[in-house]
Structures are given as C-alpha cells and as structure tokens.
Amino acid sequence: MPQIHIPSKIDELPKHPNEGFEKFVNAVGEGRLKPGTVLTQAQLCEFLGVSLTPLREAIVLLEEYGLIEIKQRTGITILNPELSFIRENYQFRVMIEIEALNAFAHSVSKDWLEQVRARHVELIAALKKDKKDMVAAEAFVALDQFVHTSIVSALGNRSVLATHNRLQQNIRMARVIHRSASFTESLVTAAEEHLEIIDRIEAEDTEGASACLRRHFESSIYRTIITG
Incomplete structure (x- = not known):
C-alpha cells in the first residue's frame, strides 16, 4: 500500500x-x-x-x-475575532466543501481512506488517554486541515483552494483565542465526526456524507464559540 x-x-x-x-x-x-x-x-x-x-x-x-x-x-x-467573523468563515467553507465533496467522494482512493481512518483512530486513542497530550492535539489540528484541504483539492481549482486555506487559517486562529479547558475533548468529537464522513464515503453514500459534513460544521461553530 x-x-x-x-x-x-x-x-x-x-x-x-x-x-x-x-x-x-x-x-x-x-x-x-x-x-x-x-x-x-x-x-x-x-x-x-x-x-x-x-x-x-x-x-x-x-x-x-x-x-x-x-x-x-x-x-x-x-481584537478578539467576533462571532460574525467565525460564522462567516465557516459559512464560506461549507459552501466550498459541500460543492467539492461529490468530486472527492468519486475520486478518493481506498488507500487514502484507510490510512486517514487509522490516523484518526490513533489520535482519538491518544487524546482520550491523556487530555494534556499537546503533541497529539497539534497532530489532529494538522490532520483536520489535511482532510478538509484534500476534499477541496478534488475540485482542481487553485484559486478556490487558496481561498479555502485562508479560511482554515482564520478559523484555526479563532479556535486558539477561544480555547477552553475542554479543548482536547472537542478535538476527539471532531475526529469522530470525520470518521462518520469517511464511513459514508466508503459506503458510496455521498448524500449521507454531505449531511455528516454539514453537521460537522454546525458542531464546529458551536465548539469554537462556546467550548473553544
């Protein structure tokens, strides 16, 4: 492989x-x-x-x-990023990624899905074992952006990808500023939501994957604003 x-x-x-x-x-x-x-x-x-x-x-x-x-x-x-800044960045990302997901689901390899799933499982276990494991936390932040960037890359549009990368940077900064004591728990939840999306893609259920992605973004907005 x-x-x-x-x-x-x-x-x-x-x-x-x-x-x-x-x-x-x-x-x-x-x-x-x-x-x-x-x-x-x-x-x-x-x-x-x-x-x-x-x-x-x-x-x-x-x-x-x-x-x-x-x-x-x-x-x-x-200044602190305002609620509108966080929400607008997420809304723009939703528009881009929902459009890209169909192309991604039809082009992604089984190897990619298997290896990315295994990395999620590994980091979930590490974060559940030690909530203060900042190496695992940083690794998941990097994994999170890698997953979402991979989805958008399926469009083959460099301008859209560059815009999407900036949106991800903005949100990553806002998350750090609003970070709370439940930060690692939030990462575990996000990782589990990623696995649900992967499950739907593997089942060739693009509509279900899109629904999971939307729920993931809705939850992410809440976690960024409320729980950090």
Missing part, C-alpha cells in the same frame, strides 16, 4: 501568501500576541520580524476581518 504523507505539525500546513498576515496569525494562535495589545506599526514590524510593506498589506486584511483596530495617535489594537 503506498504511504500517504499526513502532516503531524502545524508548520507543515500551507502558508498564507502574505508574510505579515501569516506571522500575525501564528503569533495570535501561539498566544504571543494577545487581544487588547496596542502597538505602533514599527513595533508590530519588529515583533513579527517583517518589513513595512508586507505589514501594510497584512493590515488591510486584518482590519477588514475585524482582527485589529487602528486609531491615530494610539496605534494598532489587537
């Missing part, structure tokens, strides 16, 4: 085309840049390790997404 490379670290995931945005998302996601922090452009450049040009490009996106607030004579304030 040919081995499929399944990422186990966030560093292996696709990067945002704008360096400043990518580094901002990582800094917030890692807790190094906290909501409420106020910085000048020069300070933010130094903090992120980027030049002014990519930072200015990133600022346009960050302000548009409601992730920063800019005030003259005050500086740049880091």
